[in-house]
Amino acid sequence: MTARVRVIVKLAAVLGIALSAAMATTAGSILIAGPAAAQSASNIVVEGNRRVDAATIRSYFAVKPGESLSPAKINEGLAALYATGLFSDVNISQQGGRLVVRVSENEVINRIAFEGNKKLKDDVLLAEIQSKPRGALSKAVVQADTQRIIEVYRRAGRTEVKVNPVTIDRGNGRVDLVFEITEGEKVGVKEIKFVGNKAFSDYKLKDVITTTTTNWLSFLKSTDVYDPDRVNADQELLRRWYLKNGYADFRIIAANAELVPATSGSPAGYVITFTLDEGAQYRFGKVDVVSNIRDVPAASLRSALRMSEGQVYNAELVEKSVENVTIEVSKNGYAFAQVRPRGDRDFENKRINVLFVVEEGPRVYVERIEVRGNTRTRDWVIRREFDIGEGDAYNRVMVDRAERRLRNLGYFKTVKITNEPGSAPDRIILVVDVEDQPTGEFSVSGGYSTSDGFIAEVSLGEKNFLGRGQYVKISGSFGQNAQGAEFSFTEPYFLGYRLSAGIDLYWKETSATSYTSYNTNTLGGGFRFGLPITDEITLALRYNLYQREINLDCAVWG
Incomplete structure (x- = not known):
């Protein structure tokens, strides 16, 4: 080895030692001489601790019998102490053959308070932050909590x-x-x-999305504020709308939100711009079914299809057909069957040929269904929307159907169902992630009629009463010649079945006018039952019973 090579090797060794020392001191201080690597956990002295027991701190440097307390073990213990969030500083040094761990404990949070919040309650903000009373005070956590509070307000x-x-x-x-x-x-x-829309007007597309503009009724709603999650959901609603109406090539080029500063004539506000590429409208071409299951002929499945040749292409009808065919195949004993639609586009004639391929899928079972994120809605309200349960055969079509039902309930801001591996290769875990949203309704209306005169109505409703999925509404009307009140209650799953039942109670009183020469007083109620035939069609039965008193007005009859 030449002298030049020896110098290079020595320089590399010195540089490596310096780099290792710099990395080791980023999380805390470690000042240990060479023999310290032979120290055992019993020779550790803890200083500076007030609330945390010394034995607890020593446990982070524990080694197995016969092992030595190496620098690597000490470094792991140092990182673990910081990870607890209980300490603001940790210093490790060697003194007289002993390992000294000197700690500075974080302060303990006595209570958490909010000042200046009028639009968001304390309970709402407490649920958003990680710092908790009687927990350790961490500057990093407090900073993250501050950013989270800012984000909550910005979403409002x-x-x-x-x-x-x-x-x-x-x-x-x-x-x-x-x-x-x-x-x-x-x-x-x-x-x-909206930019690029030709088939549908701006007015129509605004009805499709959930975001609205600010107006004089904004104090009654929250959809008029810019929310990135809501805008993303609006893009999906636009996509599904166009696919439902035959625009298979539709895409959203951009969805931008620009904050326009306030001027002397108008306040500040966001301008949301959706740039669209509609593409051409398609129709269904040839529609057919191919079955690769011997005991299930394709002819027996064609009646389950929801579309026909020449009809305007509709992606929802394709999804419905997949569901119907899957259910028909399951009735024949093939619970693991998979139905896959294959589309072949005819760009020249603007046709889409759809072929539904039926084949046996892998035998996979649902180990369990986990519901996450629901802070208000009960778990069983979510689980009852599934046609499959724990232990049943897994079928992605049934899972997609449940996801669509959950979205249609209107209880949640977001719904997402994903799969996780189970305890065995043929087991999966269904994870349902939801985010509750406000479901209350409040309306005020007024008008004038020749029979009742000026009239006003106030109503208050809740679509997810107490998180149980029940609908409750109460309203009252007041006018010159009429007044009344109504109460409605609906249970969507009566006796645990997909059968809705409800009651209605009402009272109305009218006075004689120049158009009617008598007073009326009506008190009544009714029962309602709804039996779903499909997801879109429901058979409704109603029975009403009321008592009405009619009194002649002597002043009118003279």
């Missing part, structure tokens, strides 16, 4: 919100954590634009 349309976390020392290592909030003014959606 208050983009100019400011949050300042403050700690108040209460002695004995305890502090109060206070979030000082300046909410700012609400910034709504000023305008919604």
Whole structure:
């Protein structure tokens, strides 16, 4: 080895040692001489701890019998102590053959308070942050909580919100954590634009999406604020709308939101622009079924198809046909069968030929169904929308059907069903991730009629009463010549079956006018039952019973 090579090797060794020392001291201080690697966990001295027991700290440096406390073990213990979130600083050094672990404990949060929040309640904000009373105070967690509060306010349309976390020392290592909030003014959606739409007007497309613009009724709704998640959901609604109406090549080029600053004539607001590429409208070409299952002839499945040749292409009808064929095959004892639609586009004639291929799928079972994210809706309200249960054969079509039903309930902002591996190769876990959304209804209306005069009505409703999926509504009307009240209650799953049942109670009183010469007083009620024939068609039965009193008005008869 030449002298030049020896120098290079020595320089590389020195550089490696320096780099290792720099990396080891980023999380804390480790000052250990060479013999420290032979120290055992019993020779560890803990200093600076007030609430955390010394034995607990030593346990992070535990080694198996016969093993030595190597620098790698010490480094792992140091990282583990920081990971607990209980310490703001940890220093490790060697003194007289002993390993000294000197810690500085984080302060304990005595209570958490919010100041300046008027639009969002304390309970809402507490549910969003990670810091908890009687927990350790971590600057990183507090900073993350601050950003989370800002994000919650921005989703409520208050983009100019400011949050300042403050700690108040209460002695004995305890502090109060206070979030000082300046909410700012609400910034709504000023305008919604569509670019590239020719088949449907802006007015029609605004009815398809859920985002709305700010108006004088904005205090009654929350859909007029810019929410990225809602805009993403609106893109899916637009996509499904166009696919439902034959535009198979439809795509959304861009969905942009621009904040327009306030001017002397108008407040600040977002302008949301959807840039669309509609493409051409297609119709169904040839539609057929091919069965690769010997005991299930294709001819027996064609009646389950929902479309016909020459009809405007509709992606929803394709999905419905897949469901219907899957159910028909399952009735023949093939629970694992899979139905796959194959589309062949005829670009010249604007036709899409659809072939449904039926074949046996892998034998996979549902181990369990996990529901996550529901803070208000009960688990069983979600589970009852599944036609399959734990232990049943897994079928993706039935899962997609349940996902569509959950979306159609209107209880959730987002719904997503994913698969996770089960305890065996032929077992899977269905994970249902949902996010609850407000389901209350409040309306005020007024008008005038020649018989009742001026009249006003106030109604209050809830589509997901107490998270049980029940519908409750109460309303009252007041007018010059009429007044009344109504109460409605609906149970969508009566006695645990997909059978809706409801009751209606009402009262109405009218006075004599120049058009009617008598007073009426009506008190009644009714029962309702709904039996779903398909997901779109329901057979409804209703029975009403009422009592009406009619009194002649002597002043009118003279």
